[in-house]
Amino acid sequence: GAGVSQSPSNKVTEKGKDVELRCDPISGHTALYWYRQSLGQGLEFLIYFQGNSAPDKSGLPSDRFSAERTGGSVSTLTIQRTQQEDSAVYLCASSSYNTEAFFGQGTRLTVV
Amino acid sequence: QKEVEQDPGPLSVPEGAIVSLNCTYSNSAFQYFMWYRQYSRKGPELLMYTYSSGNKEDGRFTAQVDKSSKYISLFIRDSQPSDSATYLCAMKTGGFKTIFGAGTRLFVKA
Numbered sequence: 001g002a003g004v005s006q007s008p009s010n011k012v013t014e015k016g017k018d019v020e021l022r023c024d025p026i027s028g029h030t031a032l033y034w035y036r037q038s039l040g041q042g043l044e045f046l047i048y049f050q051g052n053s054a055p056d057k058s059g060l061p062s063d064r065f066s067a068e069r070t071g072g073s074v075s076t077l078t079i080q081r082t083q084q085e086d087s088a089v090y091l092c093a094s095s096s097y098n099t100e101a102f103f104g105q106g107t108r109l110t111v112v
Numbered sequence: 113q114k115e116v117e118q119d120p121g122p123l124s125v126p127e128g129a130i131v132s133l134n135c136t137y138s139n140s141a142f143q144y145f146m147w148y149r150q151y152s153r154k155g156p157e158l159l160m161y162t163y164s165s166g167n168k169e170d171g172r173f174t175a176q177v178d179k180s181s182k183y184i185s186l187f188i189r190d191s192q193p194s195d196s197a198t199y200l201c202a203m204k205t206g207g208f209k210t211i212f213g214a215g216t217r218l219f220v221k222a
Contacts, residue, residue: 045212093156095208
């Protein structure tokens with residue numbers, strides 16, 4: 001695709017349910033990032049992929065959060081047993097060696 | 113200590129003012145410096161991209177890098193209400209990984 005695609009764009013879920021957020025990066029981009037923006041808060045780093053491996057997952061806030069990337073392309077961020085404090089916009093970005101990072105439009109997650 | 117520090121604001125200025133947005137960093141290996149702009153309910157988009165030290169100008173926007181002080185700035189001249197957004201600095205070494213600041217929210221009042 002022409003840009004980074006994220007789905008769904010909006011997700012409302014009940015507390016305690018699991019959710020999966022998808023990111024489809026720009027073709028050929030080997031680096032992929034997940035970030036979170038809570039209402040009124042700054043950009044918070046979650047995890048960084050280089051190819052299919054995650055050399056930096058230091059930003060994942062708890063073991064309820066996990067992410068994987070397959071085929072060096074699509075990535076899925078999974079949040080188990082969602083809590084209200086998980087409500088935020090989840091942003092995905094991708095880049096290659098000599099380019100800047102390009103962002104998707106984000107998934108707005110609301111936990112009710 | 114975070115690798116990149118950025119004051120979250122909010123910063124509120126009157127229309128026509130000169131705006132100065134700043135970031136400090138700790139990793140002296142950073143060589144590529146970027147500024148992104150994020151409008152409400154949108155993903156961040158690249159605004160300025162500079163390599164190493166010095167200034168880069170693009171219209172009303174000037175990006176400045178001082179590697180000796182580990183300090184970068186974005187200046188906006190003749191600010192407009194349409195400049196109201198969150199501005200994020202970003203930087204990387206010669207490799208893949210880009211490190212972002214948390215972002216500064218800017219409000220330009222008409």
